Amino acid sequence: SRTVALVGRPNVGKSRLFNRLCGKRMSIVHDMPGVTRDLISTEVRDDYVLLDTGGIGMEIEMTSKKISVAAEEQVEFAIQAASVILFVVDVREGITTLDEIVAQKLRRYGKHVLLVTNKVDLEENEEAADEFISLGLGEPLRVSAEHGRGIAELETAIDEKLGPKPEGSEADQSQRIRISLLGRPNVGKSSIGNRLLNSTRLIVSDVPGTTRDSVELDLDYKHKDGELLKFRLADTAGLRMKRKVDSPVEYFSSVRTQAAMERSDVVFLVIDAVDGVTKQDQALAGEILDAGRALIIVVNKWDLIIDRWTHDPIEGFKNLKHFLKSYEESLRKEMFFLPNPPVLFVSARTGFEIESMLNVAAAMQATLDMKLPTGKLNNVIQNLFEARAPKIIGTKRFKVFYAVQTGSRPLRIRFFCNRIERLDPGYRRYLEKAIIHEFRLNGCPVRFDLVGKE
Ligand code: GDP
Incomplete structure (x- = not known):
């Protein structure tokens, strides 16, 4: 991550410098009382996060000995959290023992460090800054946070150390969303897959280079509002040549399931509406979660529930909608360990809500690439x-x-x-x-x- 941290002993002017770099007044700087009273952070020019570590360790009593403890904590934090460290010293004070301790620590970790001599308010201070070369952290940058001297040069130096900003996620948006259908045998994966592939809104093409055993298909789905949604469906071998899998245990541990999962951005976990959530469904859900994949729960064979309802309404429910709500609630309870996934009720037999699966998966892609500010x-x-x-x-x-x-x-x-x-x-x-x-x-x-x- 692009993070720049300010370290240095108290009163060298870290917070002044912080304000200079972010071009804001302290009051609008994002302060984090309670949780992180000791750390102040802000985003600078939409480019990097600037941290002032000055408060870390300062809740302890302020004897000079404790100050050095706090300074060490700040440096350790900065080394872990930041890619560039601004080590701020006071040109008027000269090199202090604490500066030496901090410098030694910084040298040891080989991080990008910029030595910033602050309070170079006057011409004659320029030369005084030379002394700091002996800290072994390179040529000092002479600045005056108070008067704004040398700030542009400091900004350039920070940019150089950070390097160019990596390309944003815009490029990813055109990427295909890799999807797969996972679930116990006989829940209707192949039926759903075939339904999808027969959609008139869909253009299906083989992915070149995929082998017969690990078939992937590209799906271009024409959304109602004209947008083209692009998917890549993994592990469709089962759709084309239905394979018999005898033992569910074998299915779960199978390399194919694992491979399909690995190749997916979004996994549709298919469960059987009549059976409800079984232990095996839970186990598979856990595996999808462990693999770090996004998932959507697809409750298939909903037509059977509707049929049953029409002939023999289930006691205790006002209407089908009421039943559906309670069904979903108990399903979520049984899948409590999942990150609150979308749940879709579909029928491969009638085609009910099958295409919604693609819309929901497409909506999820934005979430997958989300950058949390x-x-x-x-x-x-x-x-x-x-x-x-x-x-x-x-x-x-x-x-x-x-x-x-x-x-x-x-x-x-x-x-x-x-x-x-x-x-x-x-x-x-x-x-x-x-x-x-x-x-x-x-x-x-x-x-x-x-x-x-x-
Ligand atoms: P897979 O093993 O998960 O691929 O399951 P299949 O697609 O082979 O389906 C298993 C059985 O469930 C087949 O007999 C299907 O006809 C039936 N089936 C699949 N989807 C539905 C559905 O939506 N409604 C009903 N009533 N039956 C379904």
């Missing part, structure tokens, strides 16, 4: 901690200083926290569910990657 993510997390505090484990509570998205498909969020072991499974689930809810990531798994700094 760092400021908003940290806000959301702060609110979650305020709404429900984590349990005290040992002597302290789990605490997150800073969170940033580090990857997609599956979505990964890195937490810079106090201690990894303090996150209990219940609280982890709470955070997962709430983040999925907050950013509408339904069906898309979220992975936490914890980095402890204590």
Whole structure:
């Protein structure tokens, strides 16, 4: 991730510099009280996240000895969280012992470090900055955060260290959405597949280079509003030459299921409406989740439920819609461990809602490529901690200083926290569910990657 962190002992002018770089006044800078009172972050020029680590470790008593402890914590945090570190020193004070300690730590990790001598307000300070070369972190950049001197040069230096910004997700949008149908034998996967392939809205073509055993098909689906939705359906071998699989156990462990899963962006987990959720369905759902794939639950053979209802309405329900609602509720309960996926009721026999599957999968693609804005993510997390505090484990509570998205498909969020072991499974689930809810990531798994700094 593109993160730049400011480190340095107190009063060297870190927050002034922070304001200069983000071109904002302190009041609108994103501050994170409670969760991360000790860290301030903001996004600069839509390009990188700037962190002021100045508050880390400062809740402790301020004797000069403790200041050095805090400074070390800040540096350790910055080394883990940032790709570029701005080490700020005060030209008027000269090199202090604490500067030397920090410099030594920074040199050891070989990170991109820019040595920034601040408070070069006067011509005569220019030369005084030379002294800092002895810190072994290169030529000092002479700036005055107060007067804005040398800020442009500093910005250029930061840009150079960060390198060019990687291409955004725009290119990904034209990518085909890779889908597959998974489920127990006889739930109707092949029937659904064949229904889909027979849709008049669909242009189907073979994917060149795929072998007979791992057939993939490209599907171009003409959406009602004229948009062309592009899919690649994995593992369609079963559609064309129906294979007999004797044991369900064999099916689950089969390499083919695994391979189809690996090749998918979105998996349709097909279950049988009459059987409801079985242990095997749950096991397969768990595997899809472990593989980090987005999923949609497809309840097939809904025609049978409608038939049954017409002949013999199920007692205790006002109407079919009422029944459907309660069916979905209990299904969600049995699949509670999933990231609140979309649930579709379909019938391969009648074609009911079969094409909705493609529309829902297409809508999911935007979610898959979502970039969670760092400021908003940290806000959301702060609110979650305020709404429900984590349990005290040992002597302290789990605490997150800073969170940033580090990857997609599956979505990964890195937490810079106090201690990894303090996150209990219940609280982890709470955070997962709430983040999925907050950013509408339904069906898309979220992975936490914890980095402890204590
Ligand atoms: P697969 O093993 O998951 O590929 O399942 P198949 O597509 O072979 O279907 C298994 C059985 O269920 C077949 O006898 C199908 O005719 C039947 N079936 C599939 N979909 C439906 C449906 O929507 N409604 C009904 N009533 N039967 C279905």
